[in-house]
Amino acid sequence: MAEKSAKEAASSLDFIRTIIEEDIKVNKNDGRVHTRFPPEPNGYLHIGHAKSICLNFGLAREYKGLCNLRFDDTNPTKEEVEYVDSIKEDIRWLGFDWKDREYYASDYFETLYGYAIQLIKAGKAYVDDLSADEIREFRGTLTEPGKESPFRNRSIQENLDLFERMRAGEFPDGARTLRAKIDMASGNLNMRDPVMYRILRASHHRTGNDWCIYATYDWAHGQSDSIEGITHSICTLEFEGHRPLYNWFIEQLGIFPSRQIEFARLNLSYTVISKRKLLQLVEEGQVSGWDDPRMPTISGMRRRGYTPEAIRDFCDRIGVAKRESTVDIALLEHCLREDLNRRAQRVMAVLRPIRLVIDNYPEDKLEMLEAVNNPEDESMGTRKVPFSRILYIEREDFREDPPKKYFRLAPGREVRLKHAYYVTCKNVIEDDNTGEIVEVHCTYDPETRGGWAKDGRRVKGTLHWVSADHAIDVEVRLYDHLFTLEDSSNVTEGTDFKDYLNPRSLETLTDCKMEPSLKDAAPGDRFQFLRQGYFCADADSTKEKLVFNRTVSLRDTWAKIEKALKTKG
Ligand code: ATP
Ligand code: MG
Numbered sequence: 049m050a051e052k053s054a055k056e057a058a059s060s061l062d063f064i065r066t067i068i069e070e071d072i073k074v075n076k077n078d079g080r081v082h083t084r085f086p087p088e089p090n091g092y093l094h095i096g097h098a099k100s101i102c103l104n105f106g107l108a109r110e111y112k113g114l115c116n117l118r119f120d121d122t123n124p125t126k127e128e129v130e131y132v133d134s135i136k137e138d139i140r141w142l143g144f145d146w147k148d149r150e151y152y153a154s155d156y157f158e159t160l161y162g163y164a165i166q167l168i169k170a171g172k173a174y175v176d177d178l179s180a181d182e183i184r185e186f187r188g189t190l191t192e193p194g195k196e197s198p199f200r201n202r203s204i205q206e207n208l209d210l211f212e213r214m215r216a217g218e219f220p221d222g223a224r225t226l227r228a229k230i231d232m233a234s235g236n237l238n239m240r241d242p243v244m245y246r247i248l249r250a251s252h253h254r255t256g257n258d259w260c261i262y263a264t265y266d267w268a269h270g271q272s273d274s275i276e277g278i279t280h281s282i283c284t285l286e287f288e289g290h291r292p293l294y295n296w297f298i299e300q301l302g303i304f305p306s307r308q309i310e311f312a313r314l315n316l317s318y319t320v321i322s323k324r325k326l327l328q329l330v331e332e333g334q335v336s337g338w339d340d341p342r343m344p345t346i347s348g349m350r351r352r353g354y355t356p357e358a359i360r361d362f363c364d365r366i367g368v369a370k371r372e373s374t375v376d377i378a379l380l381e382h383c384l385r386e387d388l389n390r391r392a393q394r395v396m397a398v399l400r401p402i403r404l405v406i407d408n409y410p411e412d413k414l415e416m417l418e419a420v421n422n423p424e425d426e427s428m429g430t431r432k433v434p435f436s437r438i439l440y441i442e443r444e445d446f447r448e449d450p451p452k453k454y455f456r457l458a459p460g461r462e463v464r465l466k467h468a469y470y471v472t473c474k475n476v477i478e479d480d481n482t483g484e485i486v487e488v489h490c491t492y493d494p495e496t497r498g499g500w501a502k503d504g505r506r507v508k509g510t511l512h513w514v515s516a517d518h519a520i521d522v523e524v525r526l527y528d529h530l531f532t533l534e535d536s537s538n539v540t541e542g543t544d545f546k547d548y549l550n551p552r553s554l555e556t557l558t559d560c561k562m563e564p565s566l567k568d569a570a571p572g573d574r575f576q577f578l579r580q581g582y583f584c585a586d587a588d589s590t591k592e593k594l595v596f597n598r599t600v601s602l603r604d605t606w607a608k609i610e611k612a613l614k615t616k617g
Pocket of ligand 2: 088
């Protein structure tokens with residue numbers, strides 16, 4: 049991450065850092081900064097969560113504070129251990145560490161129960177016999193006040209008795225709830241006697257069958273922050289309307305007042321970011337799993353070849369704001385290219401091969417030519433690449449009838465083979481039946497070894513290639529956006545987000561040829577295939593059958609956008 053000068057940093061403080069610095073200045077909470085990342089373990093983390101993780105852990109790091117990992121596991125029916133494990137793996141991979149501060153809202157079930165008793169005793173909570181549907185009916189609307197439940201004015205004694213019996217399992221699921229007694233006429237619907245507990249016989253991933261009443265998210269979340277002494281409780285905008293409720297609970301209970309600050313969630317073009325929707329894609333088999341390389345999940349991006357550095361850089365650049373917006377996915381890809389450009393070894397792979405025969409190159413000759421591993425970083429050294437009479441080049445790098453500005457190979461045309469020689473196309477061989485070109489015949493100039501002519505003559509095209517006898521066969525998977533819709537909030541009425549799945553989001557090429565230096569590539573290894581983009585060996589890749597994902601192509605639309613913005617001034 050780029051170091052900012054103190055002055056620069058001071059002038060570019062976002063609204064969250066401004067709040068934190070003001071709190072520190074007045075020595076609020078003894079100047080302590082303690083944040084948390086609070087995932088609900090009901091799905092895998094996505095790029096939106098990365099924003100929240102970078103923010104919460106980043107603030108703790110910047111202000112020498114702490115950041116907890118807390119699983120908000122109040123909903124036993126949707127939560128699984130698999131999700132807990134994947135969330136921990138993803139946060140670590142992103143480069144953050146919660147040390148021993150791994151907490152669960154379920155650890156606080158007993159404390160929360162005690163708090164509920166406290167509210168009942170203070171006459172601030174009551175047991176309601178209305179059904180879920182009736183509660184909804186009684187709730188009113190934004191324009192009409194709600195109606196009070198006929199059970200609202202039970203005695204404290206009766207409430208205590210009923211609540212204890214709820215816990216003891218005397219009543220069937222859904223028969224009763226515990227509700228906060230606030231104000232059924234409040235302009236804020238969250239304040240209209242929200243439900244704190246429901247009866248639900250479901251096994252919880254941590255507490256098993258200990259409980260048959262479960263705290264709602266609204267009842268558990270703020271108190272969990274308070275129990276952990278969280279100073280700045282950062283969440284997304286949809287919780288703005290819940291803040292008065294959380295503050296009300298804190299005041300009634302007289303517990304540590306965490307300060308909630310809301311920011312706009314990340315939306316990304318051509319991407320759906322919502323666990324619920326991503327789960328649908330997984331369950332319906334629209335993708336191969338949570339870690340499908342097309343998914344905007346951290347695990348999908350990792351498998352695709354994204355680096356944690358690129359994701360952190362992206363989160364840094366987008367910053368935090370109070371207003372919803374959609375970030376161009378080209379920016380994320382730009383951050384990725386910048387990082388991979390620095391670190392990825394360049395290699396040669398031919399994705400759609402056609403044979404190229406050098407007629408004047410001896411049949412039994414083999415040369416090992418030197419190739420630079422990364423022109424951006426000399427310390428990455430060089431390697432040897434075998435060169436021989438029969439090579440493969442990209443089919444699209446030869447045209448019998450080259451259009452204007454096509455500088456690659458064509459009859460009579462001379463081009464450079466990267467790291468090797470200049471070759472000139474002499475003729476082609478066509479398939480007798482189909483007329484398709486099956487072989488391109490060339491001659492080479494021995495005076496151009498290394499790819500530079502001694503007489504100084506220049507060529508306009510440079511092609512990548514592999515030696516046919518030495519190449520290894522690999523499978524390559526090319527990806528496009530998973531969705532065709534730029535802004536997912538623009539789903540037309542009557543259609544579903546899945547109607548916008550891109551049918552061409554995955555293209556599998558099974559006949560690719562790669563230079564032999566890649567034969568030991570292991571899943572997760574990243575390379576730049578010259579002229580084709582950045583690639584990463586997939587989890588499916590084995591020694592017997594290498595499989596590569598294209599992480600991102602080389603074309604950088606964001607760099608263009610930036611340049612255009614700059615020239616505009
Ligand atoms: P989703 O809407 O995808 O189901 P969620 O908000 O229900 O996500 P949680 O597990 O509750 O998922 O989220 C954990 C934390 O991550 C919360 O603090 C939440 O505000 C934050 N978060 C979730 N999605 C985004 C997003 N798109 N941008 C920024 N932060 C997000
Ligand atoms: Mg949530």
